[in-house]
Amino acid sequence: MNTPYYLCEEKLLRKNLELLKKLSDESGAKILLALKGFAFSGLADLVSEYLSGCTCSGLHEAKFAKEYFKGEIHTFSPAFIQSDFDEISDLSNHIVFNSFAQLNKYRARVKGSIGLRVNPEVSSSPVDLYNPCGEYSRLGITCKNFDAANLKGVEGLHFHALCEQDVDALEEVLKSFEAKWGDIISTCKWVNFGGGHHITKKGYDVKKLIKLVRDFKAKYSVDVYIEPGEAVGWQSGTLHTTVLDIVDNGMKIALLDSSAEAHMPDTLAMPYRAEVRNAGLANEKKYTYRLAGNTCLAGDIMGDYSFDEPLHVGSKIIFEDQIHYTIVKNTTFNGIKLPDLKILRENGDIEMVREFGYEEYRRRN
Numbered sequence: 358m359n360t361p362y363y364l365c366e367e368k369l370l371r372k373n374l375e376l377l378k379k380l381s382d383e384s385g386a387k388i389l390l391a392l393k394g395f396a397f398s399g400l401a402d403l404v405s406e407y408l409s410g411c412t413c414s415g416l417h418e419a420k421f422a423k424e425y426f427k428g429e430i431h432t433f434s435p436a437f438i439q440s441d442f443d444e445i446s447d448l449s450n451h452i453v454f455n456s457f458a459q460l461n462k463y464r465a466r467v468k469g470s471i472g473l474r475v476n477p478e479v480s481s482s483p484v485d486l487y488n489p490c491g492e493y494s495r496l497g498i499t500c501k502n503f504d505a506a507n508l509k510g511v512e513g514l515h516f517h518a519l520c521e522q523d524v525d526a527l528e529e530v531l532k533s534f535e536a537k538w539g540d541i542i543s544t545c546k547w548v549n550f551g552g553g554h555h556i557t558k559k560g561y562d563v564k565k566l567i568k569l570v571r572d573f574k575a576k577y578s579v580d581v582y583i584e585p586g587e588a589v590g591w592q593s594g595t596l597h598t599t600v601l602d603i604v605d606n607g608m609k610i611a612l613l614d615s616s617a618e619a620h621m622p623d624t625l626a627m628p629y630r631a632e633v634r635n636a637g638l639a640n641e642k643k644y645t646y647r648l649a650g651n652t653c654l655a656g657d658i659m660g661d662y663s664f665d666e667p668l669h670v671g672s673k674i675i676f677e678d679q680i681h682y683t684i685v686k687n688t689t690f691n692g693i694k695l696p697d698l699k700i701l702r703e704n705g706d707i708e709m710v711r712e713f714g715y716e717e718y719r720r721r722n
């Protein structure tokens with residue numbers, strides 16, 4: 358089979374969705390997919406069987422949600438684009454504003470329910486790049502800037518303060534959120550707890566999250582929304598690549614027909630080391646290689662891995678857990694081919710969803 362391609366496994370995705378549905382059933386929270394992390398048209402029907410809708414960041418995501426998914430559409434933009442707004446408003450059940458200036462500007466044009474994003478100013482996010490509550494954050498209204506006298510039409514509050522975090526981190530955020538906005542919450546119809554909850558990761562305390570949501574709903578009589586992206590696509594599939602050449606410069610370096618920079622961007626941005634199927638850490642197994650991308654960027658390197666058997670030209674290399682925040686972020690940098698999108702169905706069939714070639718590069722340059 359031609360590589361590179363991402364292969365999303367229906368069975369693995371369904372497992373995540375079943376857990377999220379259980380969370381929803383037992384806590385009463387409505388769960389939305391954050392398209393930012395996982396937008397995969399070929400599996401939208403499956404997602405819609407389990408979740409209540411999508412959370413979007415602007416017109417394009419809202420249109421995509423409408424075209425492929427069922428259920429509610431919630432749209433938050435750091436700042437809305439004037440010419441997009443009426444179409445967004447037509448598509449969206451909820452619109453969340455990031456400032457009072459935006460609320461004032463658009464309030465009269467909102468057809469659905471209006472919310473404000475607040476910044477609880479508490480977060481233990483692991484890296485600044487992914488910390489919505491860091492110093493000088495532009496995301497969310499701080500308590501200091503919150504104008505409680507200007508809430509006409511506002512029905513909900515939204516915060517998004519976490520990144521790959523457990524329920525204890527949410528508990529800390531909730532304490533600050535309630536301390537700052539407790540009076541306002543009581544007047545709301547709904548509160549949105551944002552994303553960044555690592556719900557489907559092994560060891561996440563789902564029971565505690567259920568209890569937190571139930572207690573919160575009981576205390577304030579509000580609907581609660583949770584909008585995970587990563588937790589939906591977590592460990593739901595792989596990136597398949599092929600060794601094109603092997604060079605030696607102090608160590609063996611295998612060049613792949615893929616790219617860390619273009620196809621697995623968070624491995625460089627976060628950064629983290631992707632797992633490779635049947636491989637270990639450098640020198641753990643007999644044959645060690647640096648796996649590297651086929652762009653001319655010097656740092657386009659996946660990392661050092663060891664294998665039981667030597668690699669050769671044509672060897673297949675499979676990177677684990679490469680579905681969330683890859684497809685939505687990848688690029689045609691350096692003219693490299695975008696990986697195709699495929700699904701492994703539960704019956705074993707492999708389905709091609711999108712095939713990419715020169716046209717993608719040409720269209721964008």
Ligand SMILES: *Cc1c(COP(=O)(O)O)cnc(C)c1O
Pocket residue numbers: 391393394412433517519520521551552553554584585586587588
């Ligand atoms: C990114 C984002 C999410 C999803 O975050 P995950 O870490 O993928 O769960 C949800 N809501 C908002 C507002 C976001 O910006």
